[in-house]
Amino acid sequence: MKLLIVEDQAKTGHYLRQGLSEAGFATELAADGETGLHLALTGDHALLILDVMLPGRDGWQILQAVRQAGLETPVLFLTARDAVEDRVHGLELGADDYLVKPFAFSELLARVRSLLRRGASPSLDTTLTLADLRLDLIRRRAERAGQRIDLTAKEFALLELLLRRQGEVLPKSLIASQVWDMNFDSDTNVIEVAIRRLRLKIDDAHRNKLIHTVRGMGYVLEERQD
Amino acid sequence: MRRLSLGSRLALLFAACTAAVSLTAGLLFSHASKHHFVELDQQLLGARLSQLRSQLAGVDSADKLAARLPALRGELSHQADLALRIRGAEGELWFQSRPGLPEDAVQPGLATLRADSVDYRSLSVPLDEHAEHAAQLTLFLDITHHQHFLQGMQRLIWLTVGLSALATALLGAWAARRGLRPLRQIGEVAASVSAHSLTTRLPVAQMPEELAQLASTVNAMLQRLDDAFQRLSAFSADIAHELRTPLSNLLTHTQVTLTRPRSLEEYREALHGNLEELQWMAQLVNDMLYLAKADHGLLMPNRQPLELAAEVDALLDYYAALAEESDVQLLREGAATIEGDRHMLRRALSNLLDNALRFTPQGGTIKVSLTAGLSITVANTGPAIEAGALQRLFDRFYRADPARREGSSEHAGLGLAITRSIVQAHGGGIRAECEGGWTRFVINLPG
Numbered sequence: 289m290k291l292l293i294v295e296d297q298a299k300t301g302h303y304l305r306q307g308l309s310e311a312g313f314a315t316e317l318a319a320d321g322e323t324g325l326h327l328a329l330t331g332d333h334a335l336l337i338l339d340v341m342l343p344g345r346d347g348w349q350i351l352q353a354v355r356q357a358g359l360e361t362p363v364l365f366l367t368a369r370d371a372v373e374d375r376v377h378g379l380e381l382g383a384d385d386y387l388v389k390p391f392a393f394s395e396l397l398a399r400v401r402s403l404l405r406r407g408a409s410p411s412l413d414t415t416l417t418l419a420d421l422r423l424d425l426i427r428r429r430a431e432r433a434g435q436r437i438d439l440t441a442k443e444f445a446l447l448e449l450l451l452r453r454q455g456e457v458l459p460k461s462l463i464a465s466q467v468w469d470m471n472f473d474s475d476t477n478v479i480e481v482a483i484r485r486l487r488l489k490i491d492d493a494h495r496n497k498l499i500h501t502v503r504g505m506g507y508v509l510e511e512r513q514d
Numbered sequence: 515m516r517r518l519s520l521g522s523r524l525a526l527l528f529a530a531c532t533a534a535v536s537l538t539a540g541l542l543f544s545h546a547s548k549h550h551f552v553e554l555d556q557q558l559l560g561a562r563l564s565q566l567r568s569q570l571a572g573v574d575s576a577d578k579l580a581a582r583l584p585a586l587r588g589e590l591s592h593q594a595d596l597a598l599r600i601r602g603a604e605g606e607l608w609f610q611s612r613p614g615l616p617e618d619a620v621q622p623g624l625a626t627l628r629a630d631s632v633d634y635r636s637l638s639v640p641l642d643e644h645a646e647h648a649a650q651l652t653l654f655l656d657i658t659h660h661q662h663f664l665q666g667m668q669r670l671i672w673l674t675v676g677l678s679a680l681a682t683a684l685l686g687a688w689a690a691r692r693g694l695r696p697l698r699q700i701g702e703v704a705a706s707v708s709a710h711s712l713t714t715r716l717p718v719a720q721m722p723e724e725l726a727q728l729a730s731t732v733n734a735m736l737q738r739l740d741d742a743f744q745r746l747s748a749f750s751a752d753i754a755h756e757l758r759t760p761l762s763n764l765l766t767h768t769q770v771t772l773t774r775p776r777s778l779e780e781y782r783e784a785l786h787g788n789l790e791e792l793q794w795m796a797q798l799v800n801d802m803l804y805l806a807k808a809d810h811g812l813l814m815p816n817r818q819p820l821e822l823a824a825e826v827d828a829l830l831d832y833y834a835a836l837a838e839e840s841d842v843q844l845l846r847e848g849a850a851t852i853e854g855d856r857h858m859l860r861r862a863l864s865n866l867l868d869n870a871l872r873f874t875p876q877g878g879t880i881k882v883s884l885t886a887g888l889s890i891t892v893a894n895t896g897p898a899i900e901a902g903a904l905q906r907l908f909d910r911f912y913r914a915d916p917a918r919r920e921g922s923s924e925h926a927g928l929g930l931a932i933t934r935s936i937v938q939a940h941g942g943g944i945r946a947e948c949e950g951g952w953t954r955f956v957i958n959l960p961g
Contacts, residue, residue: 388800390795390796390799390800391796392793392796442831464832468828468831468832469828470829470832470860470864471857471860472857472860472861472864473797473800473801474861474864474865474868475797475868475929476833476836476864476868476871477836478832478833478835478836481835481836481839482835485835503786503789504786504789504790504793
């Protein structure tokens with residue numbers, strides 16, 4: 289599972305590489321378009337992260353060459369420009385996602401994981417579990433330590449998302465987008481309130497807390513040893 | 515090819531008009547004079563002929579005429595410009611007072627003839643009115659002086675036409691130049707406009723009626739440019755100001771943290787503090803870029819048919835928990851459909867709801883009303899906002915409560931400006947009003 293990052297800004301490239309490596313991905317970094325294209329065509333990558341503005345060949349040209357070579361590797365674009373035509377152009381050429389700078393690393397990580405998961409066959413699980421938490425997707429029931437928990441439809445959707453992506457830090461924007469279909473940055477604390485209410489039902493009565501806040505990044509559902 | 519100047523065009527038109535008028539007048543006058551001369555000649559010839567006829571009464575052959583010739587010659591000698599020819603009933607020449615006269619006219623009566631470059635008017639009558647075949651008297655009047663007069667007059671007419679056309683062309687050019695001075699004035703003002711002098715205005719009161727509208731249009735344009743420019747300047751200043759606080763926090767905080775060794779926990783705290791500032795700044799920059807895109811007309815709604823009731827319900831569902839926490843009731847009434855961009859409209863309404871939630875006191879109500887016509891009203895109970903502030907709510911970085919401005923990490927004051935941009939990108943308008951304990955934001959959209 290190797291990722292290729294093509295980014296000419298040394299600092300940005302370094303930080304991205306460090307962040308993705310620490311998140312458990314093997315990464316390669318190219319600082320210009322030519323090297324990037326060469327690596328993309330010769331190496332076996334699970335995902336390409338391309339800056340649009342690059343010396344040599346720009347991100348679009350790399351994407352074009354990669355698609356012409358018959359590679360279906362998913363491509364995530366990073367750009368400092370947010371013009372509609374850029375976005376359309378990128379998507380027409382076969383880009384899979386698009387992030388505009390400034391973006392939060394947690395957002396990038398969540399998108400990377402979504403793209404990597406896209407290829408995999410959808411999970412056929414009818415129940416999701418973590419520790420003593422069980423979510424029955426067919427009967428729409430949640431249980432903790434054998435005890436039934438009443439959840440609203442949105443709380444159920446939120447818990448399902450957290451369980452499906454357990455161990456991943458989910459930024460608030462991703463939660464808003466996946467659970468409520470609100471696809472814009474907003475500075476409300478709607479998600480905080482929703483998480484607080486879910487915690488009240490899932491975690492409060494138990495010593496072993498499952499929902500954790502990662503300050504400044506988002507929320508994660510995982511079992512932690514004290 | 516360069517088009518003729520307005521002044522030259524007007525001058526030429528003036529000249530052409532004057533020439534046409536004076537030419538017509540001249541031709542009419544000339545024609546009338548000619549006609550007048552013909553009448554005069556006819557009278558003269560008629561009078562002389564009847565005199566001659568009575569003098570020659572009883573003459574029915576050349577011999578009888580011969581007897582009367584001396585008296586006739588005496589009679590004719592008094593008038594040098596008159597000449598007489600008498601022909602017998604068969605057309606044979608009986609008498610001719612002088613040689614070189616033109617042939618008789620084909621038709622009897624008055625005729626204008628020419629011989630040896632002398633013009634004559636001739637009138638023919640029978641000598642005896644009552645006889646079947648009578649001798650024919652033809653009297654010739656030399657009209658050369660008339661013709662000279664008429665020719666002179668025609669020359670005069672052409673001269674008048676030419677001179678008056680020239681004079682009006684020159685006068686017209688001068689008049690047009692004077693008349694077009696306000697236009698030049700507009701040009702001068704337009705040329706003097708720059709980013710630093712957008713306050714220049716045209717004196718509409720001094721403009722002629724035809725140009726007053728143009729002048730006030732230009733003034734209105736200058737006013738709009740001035741407003742937009744002022745807003746833009748203020749916007750840049752605001753951006754700098756808004757970024758200054760978090761930047762200075764970051765600088766201070768980072769430097770203070772680095773001044774001496776600290777525990778791991780303290781470093782982590784410092785980074786978290788910085789992260790909050792940075793996220794706030796990133797949000798601010800993204801919002802500003804969004805607004806900049808709107809300003810450049812690049813906010814293009816991806817239109818699709820939408821049930822607004824469903825969209826509003828989804829938003830109320832999104833905010834339900836938050837509203838419940840602060841004991842605020844969320845309501846929706848009415849329904850409407852629209853061709854609009856789902857994400858953009860959700861964002862616009864979300865900002866309004868977010869704003870309403872901030873200002874609705876505990877136990878209050880937020881009501882979203884939809885009318886098919888088409889309007890969306892987001893109303894909330896709460897303290898009245900003064901009229902001056904209502905106007906400014908949609909301004910960037912404006913906050914009704916100045917105390918919230920500094921150090922508020924959560925709200926940059928761009929939400930309502932973004933809402934307005936989105937509404938405008940959909941061809942609609944938004945206004946805020948305050949009445950009877952309710953604050954209302956009313957969006958009107960083309961249906």
